[in-house]
Amino acid sequence: MAWTKYQLFLAGLMLTTGSINTLSAKWADMFSAKGCHDGAEHQFSHPFVQAVGMFLGELSCLAVFYILLSHDRRRSEPKMNPGQSFNPLLFLPPAMCDMTATSIMYVALNMTSASSFQMLRGSVIIFTGLLSVAFLRRRLMASQWLGILVTILGLVVVGLADFVSGNKDDKHKLSDIITGDLLIIMAQIIVSVQMVLEEKFVYKHDVHPLRAVGTEGFFGFVVLTLLLIPMYFIPVGSFGGNPRQVLEDALDAFCQIGHKPLILLALLGNTVSIAFFNFAGISVTKEISATTRMVLDSLRTLVIWAVSLALGWEAFHGLQVLGFLILLVGTALYNGLHRPLLARIPCCAALAGEDGDAEETERLMGNGRAPADGDS
Template structure:
């Protein structure tokens, strides 16, 4: 497998953390879908499905707020963590570094100044992007299976590539575009499965697969804009450390959900109780009337909390390539677990195998192949060297070294994370050979401030 990161290689503890992160990430997607399918009695006395996407979005942000507690512990006890530099105290304060700068000698370096107050308010912007992306994906999840939802989240890589190449003017290499092209093919295949499996029509349950696919892809587009802004924030002279960035996005997302979106959705007309878009009082009633619903939401919250923490540890103990591998495994584990639930636990939840599942399986294979091509030359990737299974394509990898910690920023997986709902924003997919060269040149000149499009590693949720 990939080379080691900050640890001493791939030992038992590293494998355990990786497996636990995979379980938590899989749990994020599955519990989210199960919540939407569970039933309870509402304030109107009727039994109905718990289709409350805004409430789930709020729960996701509350789960992210817990990262502030982790951030405080890291600073207080000087815990080694990616993106933090515990140096000598300056004015009785301990600072922290930009993401990607932590190393074994950090404790002997001068500590940086704490973040200015304005930075905490600036982080409301990526939080709004995350909020919009999450809401779109949650609405889309109402209409498609969770396995399709998880694969469609991979479309973020397409928008990231377009944004980097044409907007940020940071050119991608030929092999990266080929990888992106295969991802486009996978999205078409998976989207076709969702639509054709329902004959393109809304079923008796009112689901509209085409609408669901469109909403999830729109969420991936918004998520790519979030990545761009986060990358700018994390590459500034005064940059936000990862846990603080996650926590503050969660804080602002919670504030906006609770005090802006909920009142707005309660006032606007919709299909929920009382003729509103989403009635918070009905949500509370349904939660109070169902102990299983309360337990499932608690599992949903825990999976978000642990995935945020464990994904960071995967990068720290191994490297960002392993984080990409983690995210690439999620569509497989989500679909596999969904099938297991349906056939071995209960047909009330989960997903059954259909004639269209073969096409979905092909879409998954293409998705993994395209990501492996894009990730070259890192571990677990595929180089284009003219073989038949590479469609006889060749690509130039000169100047790229496998195992290079900075080059490993080329990897992608996200959905997020996205993290969308489960992306850990301590990493971004904005790293190419061009930005790598700029970053190294800036380091030689004494800092990152001359890197107009500097980056800090890469991962998709």
């Protein structure tokens, strides 16, 4: 079936904004500017300030939800389902997971390449699958277990590629690259806890996806903004990446933005893109399918990688190609993307349906939204 112009627009919007989300965050990390005391220029290393901007983007989804709801109620026959009433505090635990994971990932993005950052985020399916079995009593299909094993292999290959490139990379130290990769994987464990919490306590309340994203964004924005105050006084040595060597120096971030306004453009790109990415992702799931959303999310990794190579942000490494392909296969197996292909082959049609029905596949890939980027 041919896509409509609106569906093509949504697919393009999701792919574009999802790619901009990671690329703009990495672009901000690559700037150097003077800080508050007009000393020597130093790198813009403010992951927690970036995370606040990301949550501001998520929070804007709440405004979009109420705008759409208000517009729908003016119709003679409203079509939008606002969902059930719920206690907003239900979103506090997953929002705290989101806040922690996003902050860790922005720290890691300072240490490694944008493409490796995006590829390693695929490890979330390993921990989500295992936690779903342990806490949601879910039975994973054979293809999902195989997908997890293939994904582990892909992570090993990507990690090996980073190890090899780390010895030749002038932009990142080998120790920083390895630490960054490990932090990304650690963050995916927290993201998987977030997803399990959302499914166990949130989704059964039939909350509209935009409202869910916006509510989590509200909690993340408020809590992390308040945490910037104690972070200003917590010494962490050279790990801080700012002149005062504290956990986060928000004042230094604003001073650097004042000296180099292009940093603000990169941060706004991150904030705006995460809002549009969540909207586009939800709309793609609704208007086309969750399968299409997962394919577009995989293509996003390819776009980020291609742009990073074109801009000279990183060098080409053959092992990374192999790692990406293996991760792609692992993701496809876990999310059941192989079934439509098998169903078209007469001798394999039975295999396509033996692992579960289409509704289960859509549930695994859909759930209305994906974890945020900092999309998440």
